[in-house]
Structure formats: structure tokens, C-alpha cells
Amino acid sequence: MEQKQYKRKIYLEDKPRAEARDEILAAFLQTAEIETIPVVDALGRVTAEPIFAHVSMPHYHASAMDGIAVVAESTYQAHEQNPLYLKIGEQCCFVDTGNAIPSPFNAVIMIEYVHIVDDETIEIIEPATPWQHIRPIGEDIVQEEMLFSQGHTLRPADLGVLLAAQELMVPVVKKPVVAIIPTGNELVEAHADLSPGKIIEFNGTVFSGFVRDWGGEPRLHSIVKDEPEKIKEVLLKAAETSDIIVINAGSSAGRKDFTVHIIDEIGEVFTHGVAARPGKPVILGKINDKIVVGVPGYPVSAYLALEWFVQPLICKYLGIPVPKRQTVPVKLGRRIVSAMGAEDFIRMNIGFVNGQFVANPLTRAAGVTMSYVRADGLLIVPPNISGYEQGDTAEVELFKPLEEIKNAIVFSGSHDLTIDLLSSHLKRARTERKIVSSHVGSMAGIMAIRKGEAHVAGIHLLDPSTKQYNRSYVNKLLAGQDVVLYPFLKRKQGWILPQGNPLGIENVTDLVRTDANFVNRQKGAGTRILFDLLLDEAGLTADEINGYDREMFSHLAVAAEVKSDEHGAGLGIYPAAKAMGLDFIPVADEEYDLVMKREFYESDSGRQVIEIIQSPAFKEEVEKIGGYQVVEHAVPKRVTEEVENEDV
Ligand SMILES: Nc1nc2c(c(=O)[nH]1)N[C@H]1C(S)=C(S)[C@@H](COP(=O)(O)OP(=O)(O)OC[C@H]3O[C@@H](n4cnc5c(N)ncnc54)[C@H](O)[C@@H]3O)O[C@H]1N2
Ligand code: MOO
Secondary structure (H helix, E strand, O other): OOOOOOOOOOOOOOEOHHHHHHHHHHHOOOOOOEEEEEHHHOOOOEEOOOEEOOOOEOOOOEEOOOEEEEOHHHHOOOEOOEOEEEEEOOOEEEEOOOOEOOOOOOEEEEHHHOEEOOOOEEEEOOOOOOOOOEEOOOOOEOOOOEEEOOOOEOOHHHHHHHHHOOOOEEEEEOOOEEEEEEEOOOEEOOOOOOOOOOEEOOHHHHHHHHHHHOOOEEEEOOOEOOOHHHHHHHHHHHHHHOOEEEEEOOOOOOOOOOHHHHHHHHOEEEEEOEOEEOOOOOEEEEEOOEEEEEEOOOHHHHHHHHHHHHHHHHHHHHOOOOOOOOEEEEEEOOOEEOOOOOEEEEEEEEEEEOOEEEEEEOOOOOOOHHHHHOOOEEEEEOOOOOEEOOOOEEEEEEOOOHHHHHOEEEEEEOOOHHHHHHHHHHHHOOOOOEEEEOOOOHHHHHHHHHOOOOOEEEEOOEEOOOOEEOHHHHHHHOOOOOEEEEEEEEEEEEEEEOOOOOOOOOOHHHHHHHOOEEEEEOOOOHHHHHHHHHHHHOOOOHHHOOOOOOEEOOHHHHHHHHHOOOOEEEEEEHHHHHHOOOEEEEEEEEEEEEEEEHHHHOOHHHHHHHHHHHOHHHHHHHHHHOOEEEOOOOOOEEHHHHHHHOOO
């Protein structure tokens, strides 16, 4: 088949998000269909009509207590000094909670206040009032009463009410069918063999989850190749069989991004590009009166665009308001820059430190799904401001319950595998506490403690002048603060080398001798400081090292680089080498310690962290990783006292 040539679309619009949304909402004319389904299947569904009770509850006068049923008026003389004797079966009868009250009785006396004299007689010393301890007909639900109006989302207790009122079937709004079409020649199924350029298709599954959560019925199409005729065919089919169409990727300016042209050809395009980042290259249009939402390929952009445009469509169809997230004011731990003219959606970590919520941005790259997965909330920077200064207060939409955020232990500084282990041990201990960590490096971790933005920081900073780890930095940067430096781990730092060490590298001089392609760490990283010290000790300079300027931000990234290069070499921790199947030659024992404010250290959370660290189970697991040793019987030292005595 001959393929039509489409011109690349280079410039996108910057339409305000609300305007773009209102346009498609106005054009979305699907009338909701109604279906009548069994109540037992109706959880989360939206009522399509008002629902009235078929029967009352209770539908008879029922005893509310275990006891005896009496005629109230016949008990009025009963008194402590004047006990009244009633004949069982004639003047009273036994009833249990829920039993029907036989005629002519009209009150129940609880069994605790009844003295059973013999098989035929009971004695009471207090009168009963009419209808006491009786649930009259319709106490709960009256026949013909309106139980729910239309547009009500059914919750578990609502289903109980419907069954109790003998409403067995319930008319609900049919779930709008949302076609989800992943496109792209590069996409493969998750089980496929991977080669560079191949991308696992996962957006479709994420979209399906969102659609289901919002009350729609997802229909996930198999991967469609970047062939205009094929895409056209699938879109036209979807327009016949679904209420809303979502097409993924091909929304931008790439050579194969022709979705917009296709929609334009077989339908109408309202919008191509909204003033929001990420998520800008959205396409909104319609095909045969069905709204089509073209969401960008990058996952985070896609999730956001789906929430902006598909959720409101589903809610409109169901006749319910778009749910809003709870918001909370937070202090910003970092400066946030935002381009004017567009909204910025920034995923944030939020912690509760020193009585206030502190939030830090996660990466803003739209391809990093973990930034969405890890986020506690979303900061939406309006289009008319250029960002916030560090320390400013801003409102953040919450992804999680506030309580969960309040219970989080905010971990900053340099990340280490063992912190994830610590986190999982906290979970195993079934506490409500958990660790949220932002990996900012040792120096920034100390600063976070200083500014009261983190509870604990992991640090490994070698002081070249003293050749000691951590202490001098804490003394200097946290002078005058009541903090604890907790010796935590010794971890092996060493040369990370290709398998079999083809260049025969054993020390820093060998790097120069063999002209190896060194992979460095970023400035401020503990490993970088160690490397500089090794250079210095060997009397070498940075410009003698091939690759000194090639900076990676993690041990694993260094190992990954070394793995891809026969002549590569890096410095890092053993587990990174092990993870990539590389050789490792130990160079030094690095001290990875924890810094925390004394207030935290002495709090329940702090104590629990220390308890776990000192537990044999934790130590064993850490040491099993290899290259680690937990500092035995680590006793916290009072840094403050030393600080006070030191000239800093
Ligand atoms: N020259 C320009 N290039 C790009 C622009 C631009 O304005 N000018 N915009 C960038 C932005 S912003 C975004 S967002 C993306 C949007 O790209 P497309 O919608 O055209 O999508 P693709 O290029 O096909 O894919 C991008 C990327 O997304 C991932 N992806 C795609 N589909 C899936 C899927 N089903 N499951 C998982 N992941 C998926 C994948 O990593 C793709 O590489 O364009 C920028 N470029
Ligand atoms: O704006 Mo794109 O949507 O950053 O990722």
C-alpha cells in the first residue's frame, strides 16, 4: 500500500489547559446509557435514577434487646417494694434481639432486669414504657423512601441498604468505554527480547488502571505500528465501538508523529499543545462525534494529560463531579524555577520535620516514571509566576493520606542499598513509619539536616587533610546544632573493572599507564573526594586521567559505563560491581554514617531506626550483600560537646 506523506508538525500551540478541557467537554455529547445490574456487583457504580425502598427495615416490630416482651401498661405498678409477677406465655414472653414482637406486647424489658422465679413466672421491680427496646417498623428505612438520588457513587454500606430494602437490581450509568491505543514501531510487549531502541509498552496498562479507577471501562488495543493507514483504521473502528478514544504517543514533532494529521483528516482537531509541562504535546479532537485524546508518549506527561482531559470526560459521562485532591501548604526545600506562560507540574517528596511540611522536587524529566511513583504530591506552578525561592510556602496536591506523610522518616544525603533494607525492616516491624528518601549526596544531606528539612542523612565524606571520614564536616557544617553522628557502615570502595581486568589495573598510576577510560563521579560525591586523594598521593593531576571529566551520579551508573567499555575503569562500591558482573579490587574502607538531630535520635522513630540497625537480622542481611560491615555496637557520640570544644 502506498503511504501518504505527512509533513512534520514543528510548532505546537500553548493553549491554557482549562480552555482546552472546556472545549472537549462541550463537544462531548455522549448520553450516558443505563444498565440494571445486581446490587452485589454495584460497588463503585453511579446510580442512574433515584432509588426508592421496596420494603421497610425492619419490616416488623423487632426486639432491640434480649429479654421479655410485655404490655407496658400492665407493668406500671411494678416497684422495688411492690414486685410484679407475670405469667410466662400469657402476660409476657421471652424474646431475643431481632425477634418479632408478638401481639399484644409493646415493650421489652432487658433480661438483666428480670428475675425468673420458676418455669412459669417472672418477677419485675420496674415498669416498662411503651415501645422501649423495640425497633418499630421502618426505624431504619421506610418503604418508598428515597434511598439515593441519581449520580450517587455506591459505597459498601450503600449496597447493604439496597439489599435490606429488597432492591436486588440497581440501575446504574453504564461505564463509558475508553479505547486505549498504544502506537509506535519501537514498542514491544513486556516479555519480548530487548535491543537498543525497543521500548516495553506499559503506558496502556497504566491508562487502563486510571480509567478503571475513574469509573470507565478500558479497552486496551494491541500495539499499533506507525503506519498512518493502520492508525486511521484503528481510530475509525474505536470511534464506532467506544465512547472516548485515547491514542498514545506520536503527538510531538518526530518524523513519525502524524497522529494529529490523521485526526485532522478523519475528524477535527481542537487543540495541539497545551500550556502545561510536562504534557504539552496533547492532541484533542473528535472523530465521528467521539472525543479523541492524543496523549504524549513520555509516561509522566501521559499520566498527567490523561488526568486533565480523560478524567473530566468520564466524570461528565457518569454525571459526577471531578474529585479534587487534598492540598497542604509546604515549605519548599529547594528553589524551583518555572518557565512563564505555562503551568508546571512538579512531583514532590513531602516530609513532616520539626512540625512543618517540607517538600522537595523529584526529577522533572517526563520519562522518569519513578518520579510519579515516588511522589507524595504535586506542585502546580501557575503560568504567571517564574517559580519559588527556597523556603517559600506553596500549596501541594497530595497523592497520599496526610497521616502517611506525617509518619514518614525523611532520609536525605547519599543513598545506599542498606537504606532500602532498613526501609523494608521498618515495614516488617509493622510500624506505620516508613522511610522516604531523596538522594542528594552527602553534602546536601548535611545541609538538609541543618535547615530542618530531613530527619536523617547518610554521609560518607573523606576529609583529605585528616584522612578521616565525616566528623570534620559535621563539626564544621553543623556547628552549634545538637546533632548525633551515628557510625553506621564500613563499605568497600574499590576499582570497578571489566570482567577479567583486561588492562591489569591495580592502582591509580595504572590508569595513566594504560590510558584507561576512567568514569568519574560528580563533584561533592564521597567517591570523587577519595579519587582526588588517591591522585594526590600518587603525585598525579586530574588532566593526566583520561575521562576525569566524565561524571556519573551513582555507583551503578559508573558500573554501567564500565560494563559497556573494554577499557573502562571506575571507582565505586562493591555491590555496584557485583550487580553488573564486573571485577572489583578493594581500595579503601569507606565510613558511611548517619547524621540526625538529637531530637529525632531520641524520638520513638529514631530509637526504632537504631534498634533495627542493631538487630542481628538486619546486620546479617547487610553483610550478605558483600562489601559491607555494620559498625558493631555503634554508640552515638555527642558531636555537640566536641563542637563546642573545637575551634571552628
Ligand atoms: N523536537 C521536539 N521533540 C520533542 C518535543 C518537541 O516539542 N519538539 N516534545 C517532547 C515532549 S515534551 C514529549 S512529551 C515527547 C512526546 O513524544 P510523542 O508523544 O511524540 O511520543 P513518542 O516520541 O512516540 O514517544 C516518546 C517516548 O515515550 C515513551 N513511550 C511511548 N509510548 C509508550 C508506551 N506505550 N509505553 C511506554 N512508554 C512509551 C517512550 O520512552 C518514547 O521514547 O516528545 C518530545 N520530543
Ligand atoms: O512536555 Mo513533555 O510532555 O515534557 O514531557
